[in-house]
Amino acid sequence: MPSPTAIGIDFGGTTIKCALVEDGKIVERGQLIDTLHTGDHSAIIEALLDRILELRRIRPDTVAIGIGFPGIVDSINGIVHRLSNVPGWNDVPMCDILRRRTGLHAAVENDAKSMAYGEWKYGAARNGKDILCMTLGTGVGGALILDGRLYRGANLGAGEIGQTSIDYQGRTGNYGNLGALEKYVGNAQIAERAQKMYEKAGKLVPIEQCTPAILDDAAKAGDQVAKQLWAQLGLEIGVALANAVWLLNPDTIVIGGGVARAGNLLFEPILSVIRSATMPTFYENLRVVPAELGNDAGIIGSATLALDSLPRA
Amino acid sequence: MPSPTAIGIDFGGTTIKCALVEDGKIVERGQLIDTLHTGDHSAIIEALLDRILELRRIRPDTVAIGIGFPGIVDSINGIVHRLSNVPGWNDVPMCDILRRRTGLHAAVENDAKSMAYGEWKYGAARNGKDILCMTLGTGVGGALILDGRLYRGANLGAGEIGQTSIDYQGRTGNYGNLGALEKYVGNAQIAERAQKMYEKAGKLVPIEQCTPAILDDAAKAGDQVAKQLWAQLGLEIGVALANAVWLLNPDTIVIGGGVARAGNLLFEPILSVIRSATMPTFYENLRVVPAELGNDAGIIGSATLALDSLPRA
Numbered sequence: 133m134p135s136p137t138a139i140g141i142d143f144g145g146t147t148i149k150c151a152l153v154e155d156g157k158i159v160e161r162g163q164l165i166d167t168l169h170t171g172d173h174s175a176i177i178e179a180l181l182d183r184i185l186e187l188r189r190i191r192p193d194t195v196a197i198g199i200g201f202p203g204i205v206d207s208i209n210g211i212v213h214r215l216s217n218v219p220g221w222n223d224v225p226m227c228d229i230l231r232r233r234t235g236l237h238a239a240v241e242n243d244a245k246s247m248a249y250g251e252w253k254y255g256a257a258r259n260g261k262d263i264l265c266m267t268l269g270t271g272v273g274g275a276l277i278l279d280g281r282l283y284r285g286a287n288l289g290a291g292e293i294g295q296t297s298i299d300y301q302g303r304t305g306n307y308g309n310l311g312a313l314e315k316y317v318g319n320a321q322i323a324e325r326a327q328k329m330y331e332k333a334g335k336l337v338p339i340e341q342c343t344p345a346i347l348d349d350a351a352k353a354g355d356q357v358a359k360q361l362w363a364q365l366g367l368e369i370g371v372a373l374a375n376a377v378w379l380l381n382p383d384t385i386v387i388g389g390g391v392a393r394a395g396n397l398l399f400e401p402i403l404s405v406i407r408s409a410t411m412p413t414f415y416e417n418l419r420v421v422p423a424e425l426g427n428d429a430g431i432i433g434s435a436t437l438a439l440d441s442l443p444r445a
Numbered sequence: 446m447p448s449p450t451a452i453g454i455d456f457g458g459t460t461i462k463c464a465l466v467e468d469g470k471i472v473e474r475g476q477l478i479d480t481l482h483t484g485d486h487s488a489i490i491e492a493l494l495d496r497i498l499e500l501r502r503i504r505p506d507t508v509a510i511g512i513g514f515p516g517i518v519d520s521i522n523g524i525v526h527r528l529s530n531v532p533g534w535n536d537v538p539m540c541d542i543l544r545r546r547t548g549l550h551a552a553v554e555n556d557a558k559s560m561a562y563g564e565w566k567y568g569a570a571r572n573g574k575d576i577l578c579m580t581l582g583t584g585v586g587g588a589l590i591l592d593g594r595l596y597r598g599a600n601l602g603a604g605e606i607g608q609t610s611i612d613y614q615g616r617t618g619n620y621g622n623l624g625a626l627e628k629y630v631g632n633a634q635i636a637e638r639a640q641k642m643y644e645k646a647g648k649l650v651p652i653e654q655c656t657p658a659i660l661d662d663a664a665k666a667g668d669q670v671a672k673q674l675w676a677q678l679g680l681e682i683g684v685a686l687a688n689a690v691w692l693l694n695p696d697t698i699v700i701g702g703g704v705a706r707a708g709n710l711l712f713e714p715i716l717s718v719i720r721s722a723t724m725p726t727f728y729e730n731l732r733v734v735p736a737e738l739g740n741d742a743g744i745i746g747s748a749t750l751a752l753d754s755l756p757r758a
Contacts, residue, residue: 276692279591286731290692299612300680301612309723310722378605378606378609379609382599409620409621413517414600416600417600
């Protein structure tokens with residue numbers, strides 16, 4: 133029997149990506165959709181239905197559709213409540229719409245949870261049972277797999293490691309949360325901090341030259357300011373992760389997103405904090421690893437979530 | 446059919462308490478055992494077997510024994526690895542011993558997890574699905590019920606909210622963990638802080654007069670120093686809890702232990718921090734409640750864990 137095929141959709145704030153997924157692998161990609169210029173939510177849904185039609189032509193045995201959304205999603209009832217950076221999505225009964233229009237089983241999930249699911253089933257957290265996934269970018273998101281199941285929490289909001297505090301008298305987060313990790317290690321904050329540190333070192337660097345990628349190259353080329361900044365970022369991320377480690381005693385921490393590409397510049401100080409701030413029971417068997425599926429984690433995770441939630445025959 | 450009866454045992458650092466438990470209620474208490482003066486671990490086990498014999502005489506239909514230990518316990522294999530304040534317990538195969546000597550089913554668990562289980566099944570967290578229990582005392586412990594199951598983590602260590610950091614440059618915890626909550630709100634720390642605050646206010650108060658109970662009375666009688674201290678303790682506990690709320694999105698937080706008796710002096714600032722540092726999805730349906738079972742939570746929880754783990758006929 134061939135493996136079941138599903139369509140996975142990664143709904144981003146600027147671009148929507150979709151693909152046919154089989155056995156955790158992308159077998160065919162659909163055309164991108166421009167999130168901001170396609171129109172309101174019904175125009176986007178029509179564009180999505182076009183893509184679904186095209187992909188099903190390639191694989192008529194497609195059985196399900198899964199979508200990861202950047203916002204608040206009721207994955208139980210298939211409703212998209214609100215998106216972080218895309219207006220016009222208020223309580224859209226997305227699964228009902230997709231089922232009605234395509235006849236296929238559909239599943240929706242928050243994007244960080246979709247990505248974590250992908251990394252768990254087919255990526256860096258394979259074989260893990262208790263997993264924390266963290267994504268570093270403009271914001272800092274996260275998701276949890278606990279006891280071998282996607283953990284959503286009472287109101288489906290669990291996993292927000294980026295909003296946890298590393299200093300109760302520190303920087304103010306988006307929700308009044310003092311010391312929110314995101315306000316230290318988000319991309320914009322990294323750029324600002326780099327610029328200030330360069331300035332202190334007597335060097336004027338335009339903010340556009342302070343992206344994680346450029347700072348990564350700089351550190352690897354021996355730039356002391358960049359090296360110092362990565363060590364500090366690693367410390368701060370490590371503190372938030374050590375807190376999660378004490379609470380959850382995970383076997384795997386997956387770190388994804390642009391910043392994670394800094395590799396050992398970031399992973400070494402993170403591991404060092406976790407070791408120095410917890411105890412052997414907590415860190416001895418803990419793996420802290422970079423995400424493996426990269427930009428495809430959301431597509432693969434969404435498709436797999438849809439397949440795994442198919443009603444049993 | 447009558448409810449099954451189990452013996453619950455709360456193994457404390459100074460006293461071991463035991464009782465017959467039926468339907469989450471204590472129906473008969475056994476004599477206390479003095480932990481420190483009874484002798485080595487085999488002498489304590491013999492004393493425990495005496496108590497078990499006495500209780501079974503009262504209820505010959507007893508089917509199981511559950512024990513909560515203050516330390517590292519392998520609840521899956523029934524082994525007590527190490528206790529925090531009682532020497533001589535190294536990898537004791539407790540469940541095997543109890544089964545062999547009594548013929549009854551036996552279960553062991555960490556004490557904080559036993560208490561949480563009791564509060565979940567019969568106490569303040571009844572009807573909860575995602576629960577954080579926190580115990581305030583000499584140390585600050587905790588345990589998690591997630592998705593309607595006791596959550597233990599990869600190495601059975603999960604729940605240690607007292608070791609999480611509220612300030613990455615703060616006080617040093619027992620494990621090198623800077624800013625460990627326990628080092629702010631443990632009983633000894635509360636006493637020290639109170640004494641210093643009184644001193645600053647021009648009042649010399651002996652440290653013995655700075656117990657949580659006395660500070661509680663003082664604040665309720667209008668003592669400004671005590672009131673200020675409780676507000677600060679509530680803030681610090683609230684910060685650690687807000688972090689757990691972002692990560693776990695629980696429906697219930699249960700706070701137990703001596704300090705929790707301060708009631709609104711403590712619960713008001715805690716709630717205020719959680720509200721001001723999270724978002725409605727996380728706090729709207731969140732209950733933050735004092736533990737209900739008091740000193741019996743461990744006995745009731747252990748007995749219930751033992752009953753719930755009985756092999757199915």
